[in-house]
Amino acid sequence: MPGQSYAHNDGMNSIEHLRRQLGWEPVEPPGHPVLFINPRSGGGKSTEVSLPERAAELGIEPILLEPEHDLAELVAGAVGGGADLLGMAGGDGSLAVVAAAACAHDLPFVCVPAGTRNHFALDVGVLRHDLLGALAAFTHGLERRIDVAEVNDRVFLNNVSLGIYADAVRRPDYRGAKLLTLLETAREVLGPEASAPGVEVTDDKGHDHRDPAVVLVSNNPYALDRPLARGTRPRLDGGQLGIVVLERPGSRRVRPDRAWAAASLDVVAAATVDAARDGEAIRLAPPLRFAIRPRALRVRISSDHPGVSPSGLLSARGRPSRDAEPS
Secondary structure (H helix, E strand, O other): OOOOOOOOOHHHHHHHHHHHHOOOOOOOOOOOOEEOOOOOHHHOHHHHHHHHHHHHOOOEEEEEEOOOOOHHHHHHHHHHOOOOOEEEEOOOOHHHHHHHHHHHHEEEEEEEEOOOHHHHHHEEEEEEEOOOOHHHHHHHHHEEEEEEEEEOOOOOEEEEEEEHHHHHHHOHHHHOOHHHHHHHHHHHHHOOOOOOOOOOOOOOOEEEEEEEOOOEEEOOOOOOOOOOOOOOOOOOOOEEEEEEEEEEOOOOOOOOOEEEEEEEEEEEOOOOOOEOOOOOOEOOOOOEEHHHHHEEEEEEOOOOOOOOOHHHHHHHOOOOOOOOOOO
């Protein structure tokens, strides 16, 4: 059965216990669910498994995105037409657009892991290999509330990055790179001039970081200190941004790299800043104002999926787990 690789004996009991702790609850199926599908995302995953057809069989209205479509406009039209659950099968950037509308109208949101990396799916506890199984969120799902973050009123589910990663997003081969690998290796590969020019951040110790190599602001902190689950977030309802600042190597003004959590963050910039929001390239006008929106999103998953991230399992058990999907 899809999604059952983690659910054996004590493993199933452990997952159910964690679900209760996190607040997952069974819910009634919606009356008019809509699923937006990017058929090109993830190398065409949704087309390979006939996702639109399967969704329609389950009573879910599939809306396929074409290059000329404006996703935000399509979502607004669906909400105006009476949609009472919004889902997205695509990359993390597209998920953020649909989730923003779900927040605005207090509608439940479903993530179907049809993207390339599916970082949000991993952290919310959706099995990334179980594309069709994720549709069960529409029919016999579990629901809880999680945080979202925003920068200059733009919602994001994962993170916003300034600096080397924002530059990397614009390169044709960036999707093959791992975000946390970039963070780990930045100090080795960056020259003194590689930075987020004109950007200044004040950390929780009151230290100013000018023109750092990387500024990463995430919706809840990443587990940066856990090698077996690095790159995932233990929770999505902590009411805090995760903030990581990496300095340029060789800078005479260099301060220690810093990671901390806060409910908000202001970033000073001399001009418009190139950024990556949930893996998509954007431009942000200064000042950059980040904030967390606690429990703003109603998210649903399949009852056959774990509902907890790998680092969340490690936090709960205090040891590595066979139940966690590899990242």
